[in-house]
Amino acid sequence: MSSMFTALVFWLMLKWEEDADDPRAFRWIILIAFLVGLSIGVHLLNILTIPALVMIYYYRRYDVTKKGVFYALLISLILLATMFYILIPGMVWLAGHFELFFINDIGLPFNSGTIIFFALLIGLIVLGLNYSRKKGKVVLNTIVLSFTFLMIGYSTFFILIIRSNANTPINENSPRDAISLLAYLNREQYGETPLFTGQYFNAPLNQSKDWRDASPIYEKDVEKGKYVVTDARENSRPTYNKKYTTFFPRMWSSQENHHIAAYLEWGGISEKSVYKSVPTTSQGDKIYTQAEPKNPPTFGENLRFFLTYQVGHMYFRYFFWNFVGRQNDIQGHGSPTDGNWYCGIPVIDRMHLGNQEMVPDHMKSNKGNNSFYFLPLILGIVGLFFHLNKHSKDTLIVTLLFLMTGLAIVIYLNQYPYQPRERDYAYAGSFYAFAIWIGLGVMALAQLLKKLFKEGIIAPVAATLIALLLVPAIMASEGWDDHNRGDRYTARDFAKNYLASCAPNAILFTNGDNDTFPLWYVQEVEGYRTDVRVVNLSLFNTDWYADQMKRKAYDSDPVPISMNHKEYRQGVRDIVYLLQDKDLGYVNIKDLFDILHNNPAKLQQKVREYTLDFFPSRNFYIPVDTNKVVENGTIPASWKADATDSLNWTINRNIIQKNTLFCLDILAHFNWDRPIYFAITTGDDAYMGLEDYFSLEGLVYRLVPVKTINPDGATGRVNTEVMYDNMMNKFVWGNLTGKGVYLDETNLRMCMNFRNNFARLAMALLDEGQQADGSFVPEKKQKAVAVLDRCMEVLPESAVPYNYFVLPVAEAYYRAGEMEKGNTIMSRLVDLYDSDLAYYFSLDKRRSEQVNFDKRQALYILQRIMVLSQQLKQDELYKKVEPVFGKYYSLYAGVPYQSPQQTAPETAKDSQ
Structure with missing residues (x-):
């Protein structure tokens, strides 16, 4: 819906441009104001179109000069800031303060202040409309009307207050009045993210007496008939040592240790340069230390994190997903195996992901693996230059839309590392702004073909067919399977x-x-x-x-x-x-x-x-x-x-x-x-x-x-x-x-919980049924096997790929005496981890270190299979797994692997 509003207001502004000479053309702008007001209740993305809309107005109404373009851009940014920081929260802030004044100071009943505020607002609007109409001030009349319809759209937030006062079972934040609605709009429960100035991640806190005050929390006290302060929030907003603060802070979060580790990695920062070890306690010869701030990161390191992580990883990676291709649907944090962009051209993918010929089949078959071969990107770039050549003014408008819904959001969100989920949806507006240039790329292709085919409709038809075959058809065929949610419940x-x-x-x-x-x-x-x-x-x-x-x-x-x-x-x-x-x-x-x-x-x-x-x-x-x-x-x-x-x-x-x-x-x-x-x-x-x-x-x-x-x-x-x-x-x-x-990553993660629970239930049934001689009560054993069979039926490998969580299922099969079923799972795991480790060890040193955890986990599972197969005398399985484990253990440890069978006689001799 947010995307719909964004596209709709942009299209309506183009309609205004067509009818600009009509005296009634301003009706399009008034409609845009109404839709912007409505969209605030959906998402604030829509207001980021304001700079593009202002430039359309400027190009249509005024003679274009460099100075004029500069002032138009400046006015558009002022309008954007006014909407975002003043108008949207300001209306509710004023209503709240009117409410406090008329109830707490004047002694009127609850909600009187809010009613008086909106009565005054309506009165001022009526005066403004009458004055502008009588004086013939068309522009002023349009501004007042636009503001009026903006407020009418914005007034949909009253639904929240009505709903909240109805005490519905789900009533998040309970915005029952203007005062609580302001906290809801300001998203106070999510805390603050620094934007223009702020602290680095290792900044020491000042003493609490030097902290800043936050807005007090008011609550309706029916007995007293006024709003009372429940939390003054004095000295509640932390302040930091000035040495560790900066303009444009990008590395600011210290709430999690892995945030700091990621700042060091993506910013190229040596830990010793920003932290020092300080002794705290000692025990015998052992001295315990803790890390304390030494120096703040440099501003260059701050910018490096901004460019590599926030711009590169958290924007252009998503951009490339849509127009170049995607590796898989697993959330990526910089590893070469998860969530990267991927084009499908081996020589290019090898440069940033390593040897793709060694990627295991089960990784390649991930439905999120999409190869677009750079074709949408190339067509879009062609369209951009075609647009720039034909209509440079329009190019600036689309560019503004592209940047304001892309990089501007990157700057505003100021995201910390290890986000809970991928954030590609935040930049959807930017992606379909680029899609405009893809469409224009088809026109460029048509003009190129027109030079080859002088007459007739051959050129446009050929351009359309080529473009459809090269771009949308490939994107649909590659991307449909991981975008289709049909039949999934x-x-x-x-x-x-x-x-x-x-x-x-x-x-x-x-x-x-x-x-x-x-x-x-x-x-x-x-x-x-x-x-x-x-x-x-x-x-x-x-x-x-x-x-x-x-x-x-x-x-x-x-x-x-x-x-x-x-x-x-x-x-x-x-x-x-x-x-x-x-x-x-x-x-x-x-x-x-x-x-x-x-x-x-x-x-x-x-x-x-x-x-x-x-x-x-x-x-x-x-x-x-x-x-x-x-x-x-x-x-x-x-x-x-x-x-x-x-x-x-x-x-x-x-x-x-x-x-x-x-x-x-x-x-x-x-x-x-x-x-x-x-x-x-x-x-x-x-x-x-x-x-x-x-x-x-x-x-x-x-x-x-x-x-x-x-x-x-x-x-x-x-x-x-x-x-x-x-x-x-x-x-x-x-x-x-x-x-x-x-099944995406979130669904598969849930399925792993089911697998684990099936295995645990089966083991518990076997525990209950085990007798003193080691045999099992038949009923309990049958139930345990039925549970495991049910697990394999509802969570087969074809739907839920095997990994660590299927190991307990195989172990439960072994314990229940179902050796063949256990061996089938274990043998498949050996094949999977053999191919995984072959891929991991084919990577260069830097990328190989990034998958160290995966290597250790794979080796652990292979070792576990090897030990179990030896204990349970599953010789065929042992013969399969032992050389695989030995090969990769030697590569990982850097020493020759010795088979347990080779060392068994000496071990036995020692034990005697």
Whole structure:
């Protein structure tokens, strides 16, 4: 839709250009203003067309001079900045301040200030229209009308306020009034990214007293009849040592260690030049050090990162994907194997990716592998020069559109390394601006052919046919398979699998977009399992989301949060310190919340001018009624003997955020009346140290009062009866094995979780069925084999390529005595990793180092197969894998490989 608005306003401006001499031509500009206003509610990309639109107006209305072009460009940038930094946030900012003034200072009812503001705005518009009409000021009248229609389009944001006040189950940010709407528009929850000036990644922080103030947070207090400050946010915006700040900061993020590592790599920075090692503690002869800032990066290194990573990797790589070709659909971070541009011409691809003849077939067959042979790019460049030659003014207009929706966005976004996903969609406007030149390239080709064929329609027809065959046909044939989402229902069905894994009236904690939004869809749209309350832990850091969780939603009951709004609103208990009192053991978490409600000062400590909230322990417990948890199905009756009457656990952190505080509140008060689950994709940080009390039941871990410590590092135990029913009978698979169905990296990653769970369920069934003599109870063994067969049926190699996660499946087959099935998988893995390693070791030194992790993983898997085949006396498999492992081990280690069979006699002799 954003692309549609962008194309539409550009086309409408060309319509104005055609009719510019008509007295009614300004109606096109007024329509453009309305569409720009509408588009703000979709995406801000549309306003980046303003410079191109201004230049169309200038070229049509004025005599062209260099000075005029300069001023037109300057005015266009001022208009753009005004829209972006003043008009869009400014209207809501003014409405909010009117609201504060008339309610807090004058004492009027809530929303009076907003009504007065818009009444004044409408009055001023009416005055402006009357004045301009009476005085015959056409331009002024058009400006006022355009502003009016811009505001009418922009007013669609009122839908958010209306919807928010209706308390819908999904109500992100809860923009209920002008004040909260401003925070929503400013995207305050995402933090700040420096643009014109800012810090380097290694910049030391100034003392907090020297930090800047942020805008205070206001909240409606119905009892007082005014807006109250819940968080003054004084000294809340960090400032940095001036030596480590710069103009145009590109390397600014220090939030993750791998960000810093990427800055060093892409910026060509020596770590020793920016950090120094400082001794901290010593233990015996060993001295421990930590890295501290030494010098800031140079501005040249800053620009090198900008050009190589932000411009090269995060823009031109995407540009080349569209007009040159793409290596595969795996997210790339600079490795020669993932996500690079690729043209299909071996001599060129070899120069930047290494020897492509050695690339394994399974990598080449990735549906994201598209070869365009530079043809779209060449045709576009031809069209650009043709355009420049024929209509230089129009070329500048298209160039502005191309640059403003491409490189200008690169500069504005100022992206840090290791983005969560590829960002090619951000530059779609730039790509279809270039497509205009591709179209003009066809005209250039037609004119060239016209010189060869003097008369008739042969030239244009030939040009069209050649262009269609050389460019669109190749692009369609190469790109269709990885752009076609037809017959793929994995997002919907996998979401159903999450919910199907849960018992009735459950609370399910999720964390990211991919394990939350699809669940919301199937509940909201398809009405599936609306009894399960999905709780997103990322949003749980906000007071508005907690308010929503305390309300009933469809068939799910409110989440048992005991804190009232004033006890958790923004600015209150955003952070709670965990201070371990040496005299305290495990603390009943409910007792802490009782103190928080009745005597909160006991859990607060004054440090200078700040009041800090704390809990006096990191060790907590929840009482358990073992009879109750068996009766309500929390645990099977067979687990009762292992159940504990007190669930004890430790949170190994010094600080917890509000989302963890809410989780602790729920744990303190749910009283084992409702099932509590964590999605397996939430990650260890979300588990709060409760992993030993997890029961795997599908795509979720259920909290159970049974402690399980696995020597192999697996999380919790497996409820085989429930999980078997879920995975074998309830789960649906989104037609992932359908003919031509495209599974991208995100879908495949999810499929790996399924493979892992199938293998774990099979192993758990075998554990339960294993008898003292080593044999298995037939029923358990049959179930385990059925689980593994089901895994191979719904997740075949043809749909989900083999990798590390299929290894446990083969191992489970071996344990169940299905040697042939296990060998089939293992033999295939040997072939795959043989070809992978051959490719990795064919790369030059620099590229080979970039795939070191892949080499180590491949060698580990081959070694694991070799050891298993030797232990299980699978001689044919051993004979196949051992020489493969030996060859590549020698290349990796730089020493000759010695077969275990060669060294076995000496080892045996030594052991005697």
